[in-house]
Amino acid sequence: MTGIFEYAPAPETTKPVIREEYGLFINGEWSAPKSGTYFDTINPANEQHLARVAHADAEDVDRAVRAARKAYDKYWRNMKPADRAKYIFRIARAITERSRELAVLETLDGGKPIKESRDFDVPTSAAHFFYYAGWADKLEWAMRAGRQAHPIGVAGQIVPWNFPLLMAAWKLAPALACGNTVVLKPAETTPLTALALAQIVQEADLPPGVVNVIPGDGATGAALVNGEVDKIAFTGSTEVGKAIQRALAGTGKRLTLELGGKAAHIVFADAPLDQAVEGIVNGIYFNQGHVCCAGSRLLVEERVHEEIVVRLTERLQTLRLGDPLDKNTDIGAINSRAQLEKIHELVRSGIDQGAVLVQQSCAIPDRGFFFPASFFTNVQQSHRIAREEIFGPVLSILTFRTPDEAIEKANNTPYGLSAGIWTDKGSKNMYVAQHMRAGVVWCNTFNQFDPSSPFGGYRESGFGREGGVHGLYEYLAH
Amino acid sequence: MRALRLNEETMTATVDAVMLEARAGALSKRSIKTTAKVAGIRLAIACMDLTTLEGKDSEGRVRSLCAKAIAPAPHLPDVPSVAAVCVYPNLVAVAKESLRGSSVKVASVATAFPSGLSSLEVKLADTQAAIASGADEIDMVIDRGAFLAGHYQQVFDEIVAVKNVCGDVHLKVILETGELGSYDNVRAASDLALEAGADVIKTSTGKVGTNATFPVAVTMCEAIRDYARRTGRRAGLKVAGGVRTTKQALTYLVIVKETLGESWLTPDLFRIGASSLLDDLLMQYEKERTGHYAGPDYFPKD
Numbered sequence: 001m002t003g004i005f006e007y008a009p010a011p012e013t014t015k016p017v018i019r020e021e022y023g024l025f026i027n028g029e030w031s032a033p034k035s036g037t038y039f040d041t042i043n044p045a046n047e048q049h050l051a052r053v054a055h056a057d058a059e060d061v062d063r064a065v066r067a068a069r070k071a072y073d074k075y076w077r078n079m080k081p082a083d084r085a086k087y088i089f090r091i092a093r094a095i096t097e098r099s100r101e102l103a104v105l106e107t108l109d110g111g112k113p114i115k116e117s118r119d120f121d122v123p124t125s126a127a128h129f130f131y132y133a134g135w136a137d138k139l140e141w142a143m144r145a146g147r148q149a150h151p152i153g154v155a156g157q158i159v160p161w162n163f164p165l166l167m168a169a170w171k172l173a174p175a176l177a178c179g180n181t182v183v184l185k186p187a188e189t190t191p192l193t194a195l196a197l198a199q200i201v202q203e204a205d206l207p208p209g210v211v212n213v214i215p216g217d218g219a220t221g222a223a224l225v226n227g228e229v230d231k232i233a234f235t236g237s238t239e240v241g242k243a244i245q246r247a248l249a250g251t252g253k254r255l256t257l258e259l260g261g262k263a264a265h266i267v268f269a270d271a272p273l274d275q276a277v278e279g280i281v282n283g284i285y286f287n288q289g290h291v292c293c294a295g296s297r298l299l300v301e302e303r304v305h306e307e308i309v310v311r312l313t314e315r316l317q318t319l320r321l322g323d324p325l326d327k328n329t330d331i332g333a334i335n336s337r338a339q340l341e342k343i344h345e346l347v348r349s350g351i352d353q354g355a356v357l358v359q360q361s362c363a364i365p366d367r368g369f370f371f372p373a374s375f376f377t378n379v380q381q382s383h384r385i386a387r388e389e390i391f392g393p394v395l396s397i398l399t400f401r402t403p404d405e406a407i408e409k410a411n412n413t414p415y416g417l418s419a420g421i422w423t424d425k426g427s428k429n430m431y432v433a434q435h436m437r438a439g440v441v442w443c444n445t446f447n448q449f450d451p452s453s454p455f456g457g458y459r460e461s462g463f464g465r466e467g468g469v470h471g472l473y474e475y476l477a478h
Numbered sequence: 479m480r481a482l483r484l485n486e487e488t489m490t491a492t493v494d495a496v497m498l499e500a501r502a503g504a505l506s507k508r509s510i511k512t513t514a515k516v517a518g519i520r521l522a523i524a525c526m527d528l529t530t531l532e533g534k535d536s537e538g539r540v541r542s543l544c545a546k547a548i549a550p551a552p553h554l555p556d557v558p559s560v561a562a563v564c565v566y567p568n569l570v571a572v573a574k575e576s577l578r579g580s581s582v583k584v585a586s587v588a589t590a591f592p593s594g595l596s597s598l599e600v601k602l603a604d605t606q607a608a609i610a611s612g613a614d615e616i617d618m619v620i621d622r623g624a625f626l627a628g629h630y631q632q633v634f635d636e637i638v639a640v641k642n643v644c645g646d647v648h649l650k651v652i653l654e655t656g657e658l659g660s661y662d663n664v665r666a667a668s669d670l671a672l673e674a675g676a677d678v679i680k681t682s683t684g685k686v687g688t689n690a691t692f693p694v695a696v697t698m699c700e701a702i703r704d705y706a707r708r709t710g711r712r713a714g715l716k717v718a719g720g721v722r723t724t725k726q727a728l729t730y731l732v733i734v735k736e737t738l739g740e741s742w743l744t745p746d747l748f749r750i751g752a753s754s755l756l757d758d759l760l761m762q763y764e765k766e767r768t769g770h771y772a773g774p775d776y777f778p779k780d
Binding site: 004010115271274278279422 | 491492493494496497498500501507508509510511512513514515517518521700707731735736740743
């Protein structure tokens with residue numbers, strides 16, 4: 001008997017104010033782009049137009065960088081640290097006060113489920129501002145004895161589309177706390193929450209030019225990288241990250257890169273299996289798998305492989321895919337058509353190479369970009385789906401027999417951002433964690449974030465840390 | 479009766495508290511509105527063991543509870559009867575007589591409820607007396623002291639013995655999860671009770687500080703699901719103690735639906751044991767129907 005207790009639609013009803021058109025936020029003011037060009041941002045869940053957004057060209061970038069430079073020299077670098085903290089606290093409080101509105105905006109523009117933007121993206125963003133506001137007048141305590149804390153100057157920050165507001169918060173909060181000024185470039189498909197953050201900055205009455213927000217595409221980002229900035233902080237693809245590093249070589253500009261990943265998620269036979277399955281689900285289906293640290297390579301001890309597959313197959317059927325604004329939606333929309341096509345392409349390659357695809361059976365909405373929660377069994381280390389970042393709700397399952405084999409397979413990737421380990425045995429957990437070449441290792445959990453905890457990668461997943469005391473060093477002069 | 483040996487291999491599943499509580503927390507955030515809420519309230523009523531287990535219980539009190547069990551809200555004809563009335567053994571006969579002709583069953587606590595600290599002979603006699611008085615269902619308690627001391631075979635044997643006395647009478651085994659101290663123990667006790675033949679495993683007596691909680695319910699559902707997968711036998715879940723609000727009741731329905739599936743949402747396989755919950759369910763039901771809350775005096779007490 002089915003249909004006895006079906007969830008009724010539960011749409012979030014808050015309506016955020018979305019302007020028809022957004023300019024560039026430069027020097028504390030909104031201005032039209034010199035280029036005169038605008039681009040449309042759409043709702044990926046129904047492909048409807050949301051707003052026209054100014055596209056910054058090289059001249060606009062230069063304008064923004066000059067505004068930031070002036071603000072750095074005139075106001076921010078010499079401001080009493082406690083006063084800087086007050087401004088940052090103000091931003092944190094404003095995010096909290098407008099949390100529901102920001103959550104809806106994030107979901108509309110990016111496609112992620114409202115429960116995630118409401119319970120994760122927005123509160124964690126506010127938490128980062130609160131955390132780093134607290135550091136602003138205590139920077140000496142982060143330094144070795146006898147050393148002074150000095151800002152770097154103007155930071156160019158380029159953020160991705162998977163966590164638009166949160167990544168902006170991760171970048172802005174430590175930069176500002178350390179006394180730097182900022183030019184922020186949000187991603188092309190998700191500019192709206194960064195622009196809302198610009199409005200918050202304006203209402204918080206920060207001195208003009210301390211924070212500048214200039215939407216645009218890759219060309220805008222390249223102009224920023226080549227601009228008169230002292231530091232670039234980039235989160236995005238490994239390919240673009242490499243290009244940035246090449247461009248900056250020899251310039252003396254500081255750089256942090258937070259790039260792709262193909263995280264190993266290791267499940268031992270003695271793990272609490274039901275919770276491990278929850279960890280797997282959270283690890284790969286959170287934010288439709290648009291997560292650089294997603295646990296996309298599941299390594300299962302051979303003797304529980306079948307059991308895990310059975311449990312995971314059952315669990316997939318309870319995931320609710322659909323309208324991201326519905327409070328009961330677990331899997332929202334893929335961020336863009338281009339990303340959806342990339343996922344389809346990699347999934348086809350998995351099938352062609354002989355892996356076996358398992359998917360949730362559910363209706364896929366006619367409009368918008370959706371992909372069902374999926375996983376592959378019979379995956380070999382050499383398959384593309386085991387090596388390349390899919391950045392979608394697609395998991396590859398491989399097996400191992402001993403802890404050392406798990407370690408070897410886990411590390412056999414050019415990436416090194418995160419890893420997860422499930423076992424009931426503490427000593428094994430610690431042993432395997434010690435041997436992971438990954439910036440973050442989660443033991444009996446996955447995707448846990450806190451402003452006080454540093455996050456970042458090894459090898460082709462980038463370098464530099466965001467969060468915690470470590471995050472400060474990326475914005476302080478050596 | 480042939481002595482059965484407990485296979486402790488069936489009790490090896492472990493539970494991670496952090497992720498379990500995160501999962502239970504996520505399930506408790508499901509948004510149950512409009513038609514789902516109305517359906518959920520009706521379901522919660524149909525699956526309810528309307529309970530009175532107080533030292534001051536009397537025949538009059540039980541009669542009035544039974545009248546409410548048959549027709550919880552006479553002015554709302556689409557509200558179903560509850561599943562059962564749950565009383566002490568001495569009051570089974572009164573309940574049975576009051577419920578004659580209705581679909582409502584009589585459940586009796588037994589086996590030296592709530593502590594379970596009597597001899598097996600006393601426990602079996604207690605059970606027999608309740609059944610002789612007409613009980614359709616028995617809610618027994620396990621000996622938590624024996625369980626925590628690791629005397630699993632003893633706990634198992636007692637359940638088997640009570641089940642033997644019960645025959646076709648439905649046996650619910652109360653684990654008293656608030657006294658078990660860890661989710662690992664909740665899982666192990668669930669596995670043990672299911673192996674011993676429990677028709678239903680039940681969280682609590684309602685007589686200790688911690689009663690049913692969402693993570694405990696998730697753990698017990700997982701045990702029931704795994705047991706059904708292994709043996710093909712579908713056992714039930716009863717949550718009891720501290721379930722007072724519609725929101726809590728709906729969350730338990732969500733937990734069962736998303737862990738065991740909708741086919742478990744029947745009075746045969748799911749029960750909520752509660753005394754005051756019914757009043758809140760009726761108030762919320764009326765609110766969904768009329769758009770506003772009626773005062774508590776518009777619903778019969780008891």
